[in-house]
Structures are given as C-alpha cells and as structure tokens.
Amino acid sequence: MEFKHQATVTLAEVAEAAGVGESTVSRVLRNHGSFSGRTRERVMAAVERLGYVPNRIAGTLASTGSRLVAFVIPSLSNIVFPDVLRGASAVLEENRYQAVFSVTDYDPGKEEALAAAMLAWRPAAVMLAGCEHTEGTVKMLRASGCRVVELLDLDGDALDIAVGFSNRAAGRESAAFLLKRGYRRIGYVGHDLNRDTRAGKRFSSFCETLGAHDAPLVAREILPGASSVENGRLGLERLLARTTDLDAVYFSNDDMALGGYFHCLAQGIAIPSKLAIFGYNGLDIGRATPQPLSTIRTPRVATGEIAAQLVVANAPPQAVDLGFELIEGATA
Amino acid sequence: MEFKHQATVTLAEVAEAAGVGESTVSRVLRNHGSFSGRTRERVMAAVERLGYVPNRIAGTLASTGSRLVAFVIPSLSNIVFPDVLRGASAVLEENRYQAVFSVTDYDPGKEEALAAAMLAWRPAAVMLAGCEHTEGTVKMLRASGCRVVELLDLDGDALDIAVGFSNRAAGRESAAFLLKRGYRRIGYVGHDLNRDTRAGKRFSSFCETLGAHDAPLVAREILPGASSVENGRLGLERLLARTTDLDAVYFSNDDMALGGYFHCLAQGIAIPSKLAIFGYNGLDIGRATPQPLSTIRTPRVATGEIAAQLVVANAPPQAVDLGFELIEGATA
DNA sequence: TTTGCTGTTGGCAGCGCTGCCAAAATGAAT
DNA sequence: ATTCATTTTGGCAGCGCTGCCAACAGCAAA
Incomplete structure (x- = not known):
C-alpha cells in the first residue's frame, strides 16, 4: 500500500492566500525573474503561514532537466564508495542537487537493472564505478542522453566523463x-x-x-x-x-x-x-x-567531489586523472 | 545550466506504435489491471523497439504517494551509516523503492534544512538518525504527513516509527x-x-x-x-x-x-x-x-532492513528494539 | 497629454503519467 | 439468436509546477 500525503498545500493555494498569481509565487520562491519587494514579502508570509513545501516532483516534470544525481555503486561495505559519496554529496548539496543511490553488489547484471531504474527518474547524471559495463548498460546510458560519470578507473574507454586514476x-x-x-x-x-x-x-x-x-x-x-x-x-x-x-x-x-x-x-x-x-x-x-x-x-573523496563539480557545471566529456600517492609506511 | 534530456520516448508514442491506448500501455507496464496476452506482446515489442524508459517523475506526480525513501544521515565516514543504508537499500531495491540521501555532518540545523529539501520530493518516508531533532524539524516532519523513521536510538520519544536499541x-x-x-x-x-x-x-x-x-x-x-x-x-x-x-x-x-x-x-x-x-x-x-x-x-544492517520493511509494509507507528550483543573479546 | 520604456504580474498550456469511467469485446448460458 | 456477466480497452481530466506570452503599471522624456 502506497502512502498518501495529507494536507498538501499547493502553489495555487499560496498564490490565493497571498493575493497574487501562481507564476508570481513561483518566481519569488525560485528567486528567478522579477518581482517587487512588497510582493516578495506577501508571498513569503503566505508560505510561512500555510507551511508550504514546494513539490519538486511537479517542478521537475514541468521544467526540463532534473537536479537528481544517480549513483550506482557496487557496495557500501567497502569504504571506498561511502567516501566517494561523501565527497560528491557535499558538492551536490551546496548546489541544491539531490543524490540518489543503489547498490549492485558487484553484479554487472544488477548494475544494468539498477541503472535502468535510475534512468526512470530522469537524473541529470548517472555515476558508476569503473568503466566495465554490460553492453546493455552502455547502450541504455548512451541512449538516455543523460550525463554519465565513471569513477575510480581510467583504464578503459570512458562513455562521457571519467574521474579517478589508473x-x-x-x-x-x-x-x-x-x-x-x-x-x-x-x-x-x-x-x-x-x-x-x-x-x-x-x-x-x-x-x-x-x-x-x-x-x-x-x-x-x-x-x-x-x-x-x-x-x-x-x-x-x-x-x-x-x-x-x-x-x-x-x-x-x-x-x-x-x-x-x-x-x-x-x-x-x-x-x-x-x-x-x-x-x-x-x-x-x-x-x-x-x-x-x-x-x-587513493583520492576517494576528491573523486566524488570532482565528479559532482563536473556534473553541476555541465562540463564537456573528459577524463580527469587524480592520481594516487604511494605511502612508504613501515610494513615494507 | 540544467541538463536537457534528448529523444525522450513517451508513453503516448509507445501506445501509438503498439496501436493501443495510453492506459493500456500503462497497465501492461505496471502489470496492473487486466489486458490480454496479445496486447501485452504488442506493447512490450513497441517498448523494446523504441527503447522506452518510463518516466517515474511523471508517474509519481500523477499517482498519489511516491516510492522514494529519504535518508538524512549525520555522516558517511562513520561506518555505522553506510551499514544502515546497506541494509535498507537491499530491502528497498527488492520492493522497487528508491533511496535518496543527504549528509548533515552531525549539524541539527543542517538536518532541518536537508529534511526540508527532502520533503520537497514527497518521499514515502524520511529516515533520520536518533530521536533528537530541532523543533523546526519535528514540526515539519509532523506536518508533512509522510512516514518518519528514527534510527539507532530508542532513548526518547519517537515521532512515528523507531528502529534500533537503547x-x-x-x-x-x-x-x-x-x-x-x-x-x-x-x-x-x-x-x-x-x-x-x-x-x-x-x-x-x-x-x-x-x-x-x-x-x-x-x-x-x-x-x-x-x-x-x-x-x-x-x-x-x-x-x-x-x-x-x-x-x-x-x-x-x-x-x-x-x-x-x-x-x-x-x-x-x-x-x-x-x-x-x-x-x-x-x-x-x-x-x-x-x-x-x-x-x-550493534545491529546496524538489521536496523536498516527492518526500517525499510516497515516502510514498505506501511506498518503502524511503533518502536522496534533490536537490542545489541556484548562481545567479551580478549581486551577486557 | 502622449510616447516609449522598463519592471511586474497573471493566465494558461503543457510536462508524462495514472485513475476513473464508460464503452466495446468476449464468452457462457439460455 | 439473445441475454447477462466479465474481461478488455480507450478517452480524458487531472497531479502541481514552470515557461511563455500578453497585459499592465509606473515613470521619464517629448
């Protein structure tokens, strides 16, 4: 059974309460386009009063292009991937992007299925580990037209953007x-x-x-x-x-x-x-x-950060080599 | 600059290609309602041929209730939270739910801001660490009407569902x-x-x-x-x-x-x-x-699993005590 | 007063899908 | 052949927002 949201305040209700048009509320909330200071105040007051929370599902559908970034990672047990997510999520949050993830358990077939499920959310980008993927995955990602970022492995052909090292x-x-x-x-x-x-x-x-x-x-x-x-x-x-x-x-x-x-x-x-x-x-x-x-x-956190930055900036296809550092340590 | 998706095949196009109505395609794809085997074949053939990927943004907007589950966690460095995510994401993936996350860095103010951002996606549930939240967070979560799951801490009053231990x-x-x-x-x-x-x-x-x-x-x-x-x-x-x-x-x-x-x-x-x-x-x-x-x-993975199961089953409010186990070890 | 700006504002058609309802097709029973 | 119950199907109105466009106000210049 799906959960049903209650008491959903809509943009239209805010507009009515503020005595302005819908598009005006939309402009004020996104701080986009022009509007007077007085209008702004009235809208914000209504938003506050009604406890309005914008619906990004609707917003994303209406506009073209989402602010979702999809991560399809092999594992969460291996600290490598939480580290990458950590770097990426910091950058994404700053830019009001939202991270979505799923875990493949190192199974290429599952990667394909999960990537497909991800594409259904029409993300701005899909981030994957490595550059080895099934034919189906590659075809699907290519066809999706969304940005693809391959992480942590530069030894292969990148689909679009690659960030990592060899x-x-x-x-x-x-x-x-x-x-x-x-x-x-x-x-x-x-x-x-x-x-x-x-x-x-x-x-x-x-x-x-x-x-x-x-x-x-x-x-x-x-x-x-x-x-x-x-x-x-x-x-x-x-x-x-x-x-x-x-x-x-x-x-x-x-x-x-x-x-x-x-x-x-x-x-x-x-x-x-x-x-x-x-x-x-x-x-x-x-x-x-x-x-x-x-x-x-290995630059795990940096890999996530750079990857996110490139997506946010809608950078051209490229491979970014972050290198790695040999630690001499004392065990060898 | 937002990314713009290209060549988006829509339900209507599939319907036309298959020579059936839109709702029929929708029914077949969701395997919901009734349709004949022949129709199913024709629809699936068209889907395959056109490389159709359903748009869950639109689907979620049209239906009530989403299949997104939002995680607002303090950290990804502390292995505790990846473990919880791991348990939860396995269950969520099985049930075709999608996990979304953001990281508060143990900052209650940031938690509030991120929870607000999450609610904009109209998730089926919001999962948070612990039961200590700002007044604003509590108020907002209550008002959202969406399920709230508090994880890993039972020493306090739960808003809705709590899973963890003392x-x-x-x-x-x-x-x-x-x-x-x-x-x-x-x-x-x-x-x-x-x-x-x-x-x-x-x-x-x-x-x-x-x-x-x-x-x-x-x-x-x-x-x-x-x-x-x-x-x-x-x-x-x-x-x-x-x-x-x-x-x-x-x-x-x-x-x-x-x-x-x-x-x-x-x-x-x-x-x-x-x-x-x-x-x-x-x-x-x-x-x-x-x-x-x-x-x-501590039952970290199990906490995630149980939390996800309760959300998927739309279980009533409750506190689930998973306990913990004292390991005698050899250092004490 | 009229003209021409620039700055604000509202109306409304979608975005792609689902849910409802009525219509059509099917099949079993008379 | 006719009836009724059932299955299958299509049409279409939204979901809540954004983007476009036209309308309007305010103001300086003519």
Whole structure:
C-alpha cells in the first residue's frame, strides 16, 4: 500500500492566500525573474503561514532537466564508495542537487537493472564505478542522453566523463616499490577478482611488472567473496602455510592487508624484516597501526567531489586523472 | 545550466506504435489491471523497439504517494551509516523503492534544512538518525504527513516509527561488564559528544553505572571532531600521560578503541592485564585483531532492513528494539 | 497629454503519467 | 439468436509546477 500525503498545500493555494498569481509565487520562491519587494514579502508570509513545501516532483516534470544525481555503486561495505559519496554529496548539496543511490553488489547484471531504474527518474547524471559495463548498460546510458560519470578507473574507454586514476599504474608502482626495496619472493592475497575488476587490473599489472624484473609472483591466495580484514588474515595464514620463503605479500586492499598485518602480529612474524606487507587504498587506520601500513593512497573523496563539480557545471566529456600517492609506511 | 534530456520516448508514442491506448500501455507496464496476452506482446515489442524508459517523475506526480525513501544521515565516514543504508537499500531495491540521501555532518540545523529539501520530493518516508531533532524539524516532519523513521536510538520519544536499541542500556552494560571483570579505575576516551548525541547517552549512562557501584570514572579525554582510529590512539596517549593508574578504558566506539589498542601494542602495554580496552559497535575488524576487541555489537544492517520493511509494509507507528550483543573479546 | 520604456504580474498550456469511467469485446448460458 | 456477466480497452481530466506570452503599471522624456 502506497502512502498518501495529507494536507498538501499547493502553489495555487499560496498564490490565493497571498493575493497574487501562481507564476508570481513561483518566481519569488525560485528567486528567478522579477518581482517587487512588497510582493516578495506577501508571498513569503503566505508560505510561512500555510507551511508550504514546494513539490519538486511537479517542478521537475514541468521544467526540463532534473537536479537528481544517480549513483550506482557496487557496495557500501567497502569504504571506498561511502567516501566517494561523501565527497560528491557535499558538492551536490551546496548546489541544491539531490543524490540518489543503489547498490549492485558487484553484479554487472544488477548494475544494468539498477541503472535502468535510475534512468526512470530522469537524473541529470548517472555515476558508476569503473568503466566495465554490460553492453546493455552502455547502450541504455548512451541512449538516455543523460550525463554519465565513471569513477575510480581510467583504464578503459570512458562513455562521457571519467574521474579517478589508473589502477594498472597503481599495481605497477606497488610492484616497482617492492622490487626497489629488494623483495624478490613476493606473494599475493586477494579477494574475488571477477567481481572487483579494478582489483583485478591492479593485480595483473602487479604481476606483469614483477615478471618484467625476473621476480615473478611466487604464490597467490584468492579468497571468495568480498574483501575484509578477516579474509586478509585467513588468506595470509593459508598462503604462509603453503609457501614458507616469501619475503613480501601484496594485498588486494588495505582491509586485506590489515588482516595480514594482524596475523603477523599474532604469530610474532617480524614486519618487515621477516615479511613485508603492502596494501592499497590508504585508509586512515593504516596510519595508526603500530607500524604505519605501506600502501597506495587513493583520492576517494576528491573523486566524488570532482565528479559532482563536473556534473553541476555541465562540463564537456573528459577524463580527469587524480592520481594516487604511494605511502612508504613501515610494513615494507 | 540544467541538463536537457534528448529523444525522450513517451508513453503516448509507445501506445501509438503498439496501436493501443495510453492506459493500456500503462497497465501492461505496471502489470496492473487486466489486458490480454496479445496486447501485452504488442506493447512490450513497441517498448523494446523504441527503447522506452518510463518516466517515474511523471508517474509519481500523477499517482498519489511516491516510492522514494529519504535518508538524512549525520555522516558517511562513520561506518555505522553506510551499514544502515546497506541494509535498507537491499530491502528497498527488492520492493522497487528508491533511496535518496543527504549528509548533515552531525549539524541539527543542517538536518532541518536537508529534511526540508527532502520533503520537497514527497518521499514515502524520511529516515533520520536518533530521536533528537530541532523543533523546526519535528514540526515539519509532523506536518508533512509522510512516514518518519528514527534510527539507532530508542532513548526518547519517537515521532512515528523507531528502529534500533537503547544507547543508554549499551553504556550501562558496558560499565557493568567492566565492573564484573573487576576493573575499578576506569577512564574514557571519546570524540565530540555534542555532535554525536548517541555517544553522549552511552557515556552518561556508563558514568552513572560506575558511580552507582562506587567506582566513579577516574579520568576522561574528549577529542574534538569525529571519531577515528588516530584520535583514539592520541586520546589514550594523552589520558595515560595524565593518569597512570587506570586499569580499563572505555572508548566512544570501536574506531577509537582500535586506536587505543594500537597505542598499547606500540608502547608494549599489556592488554588486558595492564590495561583493559572496551569499545562499541562490534566492527568486523575487531574480530581480526591479535586479541579480539571487547565491545558491544550493534545491529546496524538489521536496523536498516527492518526500517525499510516497515516502510514498505506501511506498518503502524511503533518502536522496534533490536537490542545489541556484548562481545567479551580478549581486551577486557 | 502622449510616447516609449522598463519592471511586474497573471493566465494558461503543457510536462508524462495514472485513475476513473464508460464503452466495446468476449464468452457462457439460455 | 439473445441475454447477462466479465474481461478488455480507450478517452480524458487531472497531479502541481514552470515557461511563455500578453497585459499592465509606473515613470521619464517629448
């Protein structure tokens, strides 16, 4: 059963109460067009008195173009996406845009269905994670004519606007750093890469770089499901049970890396002398651990901010590379 | 500059292409009312051919009651709120509702402004954190006639629906647990309590309980700003610098507690024999640390789920107590 | 007084859909 | 063939607002 709104005061009622025309009320409330000070006062008084709340559904329908921005994100468990939303929502709120979201659970099919549902709201823009989408999604977004922003991955062709950085470069630099530090027997602990294609890109570039320096990946442990601290801990435990002579482990992200770090603490494995640990994301928590985590800090909040700014400004199609920062830390 | 949608296919065009009336198309698409199988096929074929995407703005305006649910949350940095959103959005998506959100930054004035902006979208429900709101917010929500759900705090009068648990009880039980374990010289490290009133409630009940057992709080360290691991670490460091004989410290939440835990690890302070640590929230990470964190696990995802279910079912006003679980852990 | 501005204002036709109602088609029963 | 009940269908008036246009007022210049 749908909820029915009660006592809905309309523009027309305000107009009548203020003794002016509807369009005058509309102009005053949107502060658009011209009207006298006296009219303004009368309208505002009526608005106040009646407790009028404009109906943006009607307003959006009547005008062309909405102020809704739709986010179709893979997850809310992975702090990455709340961070992006945080950056974006601050900018959007300032500009009187409204954020709408739904969660795909890293499922491309669901992404397509949710994107379609989003388009039904005729948003000003749709923001998606990454640049890998189903054919149907791409076709639909193209046809919609609404702005499309692809976030956090620049390794691919952008549909319209893309904001983020190269995950391949991140994987490459991570490998280069470990090699530079002298690690040669390197392992990997990751989560389900089929779902998180960005983590997959980092991993493959990481491996390529190792291979190019005659230090190919020694072992890997991939855990099903999402990344988590517990999976990181479990993954490292399993990896070390199989492979005893590793000198460094690359993790699919900081959550996983922290799990590995905790495993070492619990087992008395000296870090980084006995085993080095390297993560990805640059979470704040990694700076507060007894040894700061070696990782790559990604511009998550900034990605959201810039994306929102470009949408608000109706900027031309473009790819914005925000880069990332390698944090040397103390675990590698 | 607002974005203008292009090439918008309308219901009327689909109707014409399918050789049926508008209302027939509407019925078929909503699978509501009756129509023949042949009609259905013709309509769906036309929809497919034209790439029609229904306009929910128009649909919502025409019908009474929307399928938007508005979230007005304090923060996206604190994992609590993404967790609530996660639980809620899963249920909402299943029921073809759409989640909309904005972030107040723990500012009651901003909450009022954002709630007003939300009401302009005529949502089916507004979900807010806690039960402390400005007079203006309360008045506006009451007048809106839309469903109001207050989340994560049952210590107060609910406007309509409330889902969560008692923060006071959480504070009380935390204190009781520490006392039962024999700790008597207890300190507190917290973040800005004026903003996070729920943390404030926990703290005051915690103190009352200690006082009632002749073991009043020995010292406290309150850090300005939001909770974070780094602030927790810093807070404990400061507290211990001033007060040397504490045997346990209660933290405003797990983020802060983890910071304290890391400080102890870094300083070689034995846990819990030299100093016990107790948190709040029951984050997953607390189970993966070398010693599992002693804390209270809160039903964050479930809070979102239940809240969404009640809204979808248009349930009568009620307060749902989901309780919480005390995790004994190994740090206290 | 008339003219020509600029600044204000109201009327009203949509925006794209849904809900209501009456009309038409169908089918079963006589 | 006729009747009645049922299913299927189309027409059309809004939902509450915005955007356009015409109308009007006030005022300075002629």
